[in-house]
Amino acid sequence: xxxxxxxxxxxxxxxxxxxxxxxxxxxxxxxxxxxxxxxxxxxxxxxxxxxxxxxxxxxxxxxxxxxxxxxxxxxxxxxxxxxxxxxxxxxxxxxxxxxxxxxxxxxxxxxxxxxxxxxxxxxxxxxxxxxxxxxxxxxxxxxxxxxxxxxxxxxxxxxxxxxxxxxxxxxxxxxxxxxxxxxxxxxxxxxxxxxxxxxxxxxxxxxxxxxxxxxxxxxxxxxx
Amino acid sequence: xxxxxxxxxxxxxxxxxxxxxxxxxxxxxxxxxxxxxxxxxxxxxxxxxxxxxxxxxxxxxxxxxxxxxxxxxxxxxxxxxxxxxxxxxxxxxxxxxxxxxxxxxxxxxxxxxxxxxxxxxxxxxxxxxxxxxxxxxxxxxxxxxxxxxxxxxxxxxxxxxxxxxxxxxxxxxxxxxxxxxxxxxxxxxxxxxxxxxxxxxxxxxxxxxxxxxxxxxxxxxxxxxxxxxxxxxxxxxxxxxxxxxxxxxxxxxxxxxxxxxxxxxxxxxxxxxxxxxxxxxxxxxxxxxxxxxxxxxxxxxxxxxxxxxxxxxxxxxxxxxxxxxxxxxxxxxxxxxxxxxxxxxxxxxxxxxxxxxxxxxxx
Numbered sequence: 001x002x003x004x005x006x007x008x009x010x011x012x013x014x015x016x017x018x019x020x021x022x023x024x025x026x027x028x029x030x031x032x033x034x035x036x037x038x039x040x041x042x043x044x045x046x047x048x049x050x051x052x053x054x055x056x057x058x059x060x061x062x063x064x065x066x067x068x069x070x071x072x073x074x075x076x077x078x079x080x081x082x083x084x085x086x087x088x089x090x091x092x093x094x095x096x097x098x099x100x101x102x103x104x105x106x107x108x109x110x111x112x113x114x115x116x117x118x119x120x121x122x123x124x125x126x127x128x129x130x131x132x133x134x135x136x137x138x139x140x141x142x143x144x145x146x147x148x149x150x151x152x153x154x155x156x157x158x159x160x161x162x163x164x165x166x167x168x169x170x171x172x173x174x175x176x177x178x179x180x181x182x183x184x185x186x187x188x189x190x191x192x193x194x195x196x197x198x199x200x201x202x203x204x205x206x207x208x209x210x211x212x213x214x215x216x217x218x219x220x221x222x223x224x
Numbered sequence: 225x226x227x228x229x230x231x232x233x234x235x236x237x238x239x240x241x242x243x244x245x246x247x248x249x250x251x252x253x254x255x256x257x258x259x260x261x262x263x264x265x266x267x268x269x270x271x272x273x274x275x276x277x278x279x280x281x282x283x284x285x286x287x288x289x290x291x292x293x294x295x296x297x298x299x300x301x302x303x304x305x306x307x308x309x310x311x312x313x314x315x316x317x318x319x320x321x322x323x324x325x326x327x328x329x330x331x332x333x334x335x336x337x338x339x340x341x342x343x344x345x346x347x348x349x350x351x352x353x354x355x356x357x358x359x360x361x362x363x364x365x366x367x368x369x370x371x372x373x374x375x376x377x378x379x380x381x382x383x384x385x386x387x388x389x390x391x392x393x394x395x396x397x398x399x400x401x402x403x404x405x406x407x408x409x410x411x412x413x414x415x416x417x418x419x420x421x422x423x424x425x426x427x428x429x430x431x432x433x434x435x436x437x438x439x440x441x442x443x444x445x446x447x448x449x450x451x452x453x454x455x456x457x458x459x460x461x462x463x464x465x466x467x468x469x470x471x472x473x474x475x476x477x478x479x480x481x482x483x484x485x486x487x488x489x490x491x492x493x494x495x496x497x498x499x500x501x502x503x504x505x506x507x508x509x510x511x512x513x514x515x516x517x518x519x520x521x522x523x524x525x526x527x528x529x530x531x532x533x534x535x536x537x538x539x540x541x542x543x544x545x546x547x548x549x550x551x552x553x554x555x556x557x558x559x560x561x562x563x564x565x566x567x568x569x570x571x572x573x574x575x576x577x578x579x580x581x582x583x584x585x586x587x
Binding site for chain 2: 118121122123124125127128129133136140141143
């Protein structure tokens with residue numbers, strides 16, 4: 001990795017931190033939301049589902065623009081925090097949460113739908129409270145869904161570019177991530193470094209996916 | 225004896241359950257009726273899985289639901305074991321962990337049923353370390369029953385636990401259900417639409433039709449009452465008796481049974497003397513004579529009886545309800561009724577051609 005500068009390494013660190021934070025936030029927020037979507041009969045369901053899916057079809061710049069406005073000193077989120085969150089790491093996490101939301105919610109939702117209410121009722125009949133039943137029965141049965149959600153959420157956040165550039169700029173050590181670093185290197189005609197980071201991301205993504213598929217095959221969850 | 229009282233009135237888009245249940249909490253109570261009559265919904269209401277808006281439910285002295293006071297205990301707070309139509313075992317645990325799931329969640333002082341007992345009654349000792357998907361349907365359902373029992377429930381709710389099994393597995397599981405009631409003394413509510421299961425298992429029946437309770441009472445009385453005979457495929461039943469094995473006459477290939485001071489002969493059975501067995505008599509196998517035969521007869525089973533009620537079924541046949549200590553129905557021709565001049569209160573003798581033991585019913 002001799003081609004990688006300290007700046008590149010710090011960008012890698014920002015990327016990993018960003019992706020980890022985003023996935024954690026999305027798991028906490030996404031689990032109840034995905035559960036609700038999987039089991040509700042509310043008429044609001046298609047509206048919420050479409051909203052969650054929006055980042056898949058929306059140009060990242062559109063999303064980035066609105067988040068930038070919201071995070072800015074006069075935006076609702078900026079006012080709430082009493083400072084501008086634009087061009088900060090926190091702002092970047094908030095933006096990534098929206099941007100990667102469908103990649104976490106959708107696998108969870110389908111895992112919950114597949115698990116159904118039947119095992120939950122069985123757990124209740126065996127004296128498990130709602131929380132207990134969710135933790136000991138539903139989440140293990142939905143484990144594949146969680147693995148997909150974590151991997152897709154993490155990888156998608158690692159790879160985001162447009163939203164990061166709009167909301168975070170590319171401040172070294174703070175908001176400069178791997179994908180924006182590649183862009184900077186290309187702009188500066190530093191093709192060797194761009195190539196090194198690109199190759200790293202390619203191999204990294206491949207290995208993560210491979211590990212997931214092997215784990216899934218090796219430890220299958222049997223849903224009868 | 226403690227009783228289970230429940231009143232539910234629940235409307236669904238295409239169905240209305242409106243029931244009032246009051247049954248003693250002992251033995252096996254069958255909730256019986258055709259498909260779509262609301263049996264499962266009633267059971268789910270009893271468990272607290274469906275919440276009836278104005279429901280009331282009391283188990284012995286404990287109130288589980290009283291909507292006037294906005295009370296409805298969630299299922300996990302009720303001392304109930306529930307076995308669903310499908311086994312619903314947890315796929316990420318092996319058999320042992322499934323069995324222990326509920327056991328671990330009750331305080332140790334409330335554990336009245338041990339793992340050894342359950343393993344013994346259900347015959348699942350060899351399965352303990354197996355994974356769920358390696359079990360047959362019958363084995364899975366036995367584990368599901370065991371798992372429910374290990375919460376030491378005060379009431380066991382079984383929702384057609386045999387429905388998804390083939391006839392052989394059914395036959396294999398029925399004695400287990402009978403045994404767990406006999407050995408553990410847990411009252412059971414048993415939902416089924418299969419008359420054969422009810423006749424073998426139940427002590428008491430709640431008859432459901434289109435969301436309403438149309439009758440409720442002891443199995444024998446209900447199915448021999450002339451009002452309900454002819455319903456629900458139970459139209460050929462003459463009597464369901466609990467009889468004690470009195471002796472074996474091996475040289476003739478016969479077993480002698482006793483009940484209420486009367487005796488019955490059945491083909492030789494592999495049951496021990498003193499054991500109580502349930503026997504069934506078809507009403508068409510019962511014929512009536514006015515006096516005890518003076519000339520010897522080849523008929524072995526002759527019971528003294530008093531006529532209670534006569535109901536004309538169609539132009540040719542009538543049902544005669546008899547009292548032999550328990551109810552017995554004879555289906556005879558109208559011609560015989562007139563020729564013999566039978567009327568209520570009269571003493572007669574019932575000749576019984578065939579007596580079937582419980583186990584022969586399903587075949």
